[in-house]
Amino acid sequence: MVLQAEILFAAIFSLGIMGTALGFALGYAAKFFKVEQNPLVDKVIAIMPGSNCGQCGYPGCTPAAEAVVAGEAAATCCPPGGKVLAQEIAEILNISLDLSQVDDKPPMLAQVDENHCIGCTRCIKKCPTDAIIGANKQIHAVIQDACTGCEACIDVCPTECLQMHPIQTTLKTWHWDKPDVSIKPDLPLAA
Numbered sequence: 001m002v003l004q005a006e007i008l009f010a011a012i013f014s015l016g017i018m019g020t021a022l023g024f025a026l027g028y029a030a031k032f033f034k035v036e037q038n039p040l041v042d043k044v045i046a047i048m049p050g051s052n053c054g055q056c057g058y059p060g061c062t063p064a065a066e067a068v069v070a071g072e073a074a075a076t077c078c079p080p081g082g083k084v085l086a087q088e089i090a091e092i093l094n095i096s097l098d099l100s101q102v103d104d105k106p107p108m109l110a111q112v113d114e115n116h117c118i119g120c121t122r123c124i125k126k127c128p129t130d131a132i133i134g135a136n137k138q139i140h141a142v143i144q145d146a147c148t149g150c151e152a153c154i155d156v157c158p159t160e161c162l163q164m165h166p167i168q169t170t171l172k173t174w175h176w177d178k179p180d181v182s183i184k185p186d187l188p189l190a191a
Contacts, residue, residue, distance in 0.1 A: 038069055040069045040092060040093065041065050041066050041069045043092050044065040044068055044069055044089055044092060044093075045061060045062055045065045047085060047088050047089070047092075048061040048064065048065055048078065048081065048085070049061065049078065049080050049081055049085075049148060049150075051080065051128050051129055051148040051150050052128050053080065053128045053148065053150030053151075053152050054128070054152065055078070055079045055080065055150055055151070055152070056073065056077040056078050056079070057073075057077070058073070058077075061078075064077060064078065068089060068093070069093065075089040075090050075093065075095065075097055076097065076099070076101070076102045079103065079150075079151075080148060080149060080150050082102065082103070082104040082105065083099050083102050083104040084104075086099060086102055087099070106166045106167070107149055107166065107167045108149040108151075108164040108165060108166055108167070109142065109144055109147045109149055109164070109165060109166075109167055110131070110132070110142045110147050110149070110151075110153055110154070110162050110163070110164055110165075111142060111162070111163055111164075111165050112132075112139070112140050112141060112142055112161055112162055113161040113162075113163065114139050114161075115161075116159045116160065116161035117134075117139045117140055117159065117161040118137070118158075118159055118161075119134060119135065119136055119137040119138045119139060119140065120136075120157075120158060120159075121134065121135075121136050121140075122156040122157065122158065123140060123153035123156055123157055123162055124140065125156075126152050126153050126155075126156045127152060127153050128148075128150060128152060129146050129147065129148055129150075130146065131143045131144075131146035131147040131148070132153060142162075149164065151164060
């Protein structure tokens with residue numbers, strides 16, 4: 001019985017030492033073989049929506065950000081981001097933009113018309129955030145908190161039962177618009 005306990009203790013001790021040594025080796029390898037990336041790409045990725053919807057023509061937000069920083073794509077390439085995202089990207093990259101051609105829609109969410117849904121599951125396969133739930137030959141539903149409004153599901157629906165609707169204002173979604181800083185009120189000076 002004592003011999004088994006010693007063997008068990010030796011096995012646990014040796015595995016602990018091996019795990020610690022491998023952990024340090026992996027930590028060193030991660031620092032030694034780290035691939036340096038352009039810091040501008042990291043900044044642009046941080047402000048992108050992150051839904052990887054593909055509306056920009058790139059397979060996700062990271063390749064789109066890399067293309068924007070490299071000058072291969074316009075700063076206005078992200079339709080869900082709209083004018084606000086384009087302006088933030090322009091500030092990061094120190095470029096000037098013509099925002100007259102950018103469509104700035106209010107935040108939209110997909111909704112399923114239950115009278116026309118045939119349960120084909122094409123929209124489920126296309127949704128990048130898994131916001132659409134349902135089963136084959138069953139009516140689908142959209143999880144409103146997960147929908148990013150990327151409109152990827154709209155094109156694949158054969159019955160056109162998916163439509164985009166603006167987000168309804170509730171106590172959770174209402175916000176007070178920021179004041180326009182370009183307009184400065186004429187206030188009397190205090191004496």
